[in-house]
Amino acid sequence: xxxxxxTTSNQTAxxxxxxxxxxxxxxxxxxxxxxxxxxxxxxxxxDDINMEDQIVxxxxxxxxxxxxxxxxxxxxxxxxxxRLVKMGLNNDHFNVVMEHLGATMQELNVPHELxxxxxxxxxxxxxxxxxx
Numbered sequence: 692x693x694x695x696x697x698t699t700s701n702q703t704a705x706x707x708x709x710x711x712x713x714x715x716x717x718x719x720x721x722x723x724x725x726x727x728x729x730x731x732x733x734x735x736x737x738d739d740i741n742m743e744d745q746i747v748x749x750x751x752x753x754x755x756x757x758x759x760x761x762x763x764x765x766x767x768x769x770x771x772x773x774r775l776v777k778m779g780l781n782n783d784h785f786n787v788v789m790e791h792l793g794a795t796m797q798e799l800n801v802p803h804e805l806x807x808x809x810x811x812x813x814x815x816x817x818x819x820x821x822x823x
Contacts, residue, residue: 705758706808710801712759719795720750726791733787736775756812768819776822785817 707716724746728734737745751763765771772780792813796806817823 706805706812707754707757707759710757710796710805710809713754715799715801716750716753716757716759719799719801720746720753722798723791723795724749726795727788730787730791733784736778736780736784757809768816769822772820773822780821782817782821785821789813 710716710719724742728737728742748763748765752765755761755763789810793806793810796809801809
């Protein structure tokens with residue numbers, strides 16, 4: 692394949708496909724929650740959460756948000772996080788989540804430009820997550 696065809700192919704492939712599809716999302720979400728749940732700055736927000744259900748929802752959400760199959764059936768970001776906002780969820784907490792997302796993707800050897808793209812997608816829901 693010549694470089695022009697390869698570039699065109701990469702630009703039309705979704706982020707979901709470029710990071711490695713379902714296996715990559717599964718690995719990333721599992722590692723991400725291991726990081727989040729051991730971080731004293733944010734783990735209190737998950738005290739009353741069924742983490743098995745949460746992980747399934749998060750995998751479906753990332754799959755959809757990154758351009759893969761849309762099997763997400765959870766609440767919209769504003770409603771899903773309203774209880775957490777009442778508990779004090781704020782920009783600092785969102786920043787910690789972003790830190791863990793980036794670290795997770797780096798640990799899984801995702802190329803920098805794809806990490807930037809994923810971070811941009813995550814940033815796009817900041818105001819909804821924080822109820823703004």
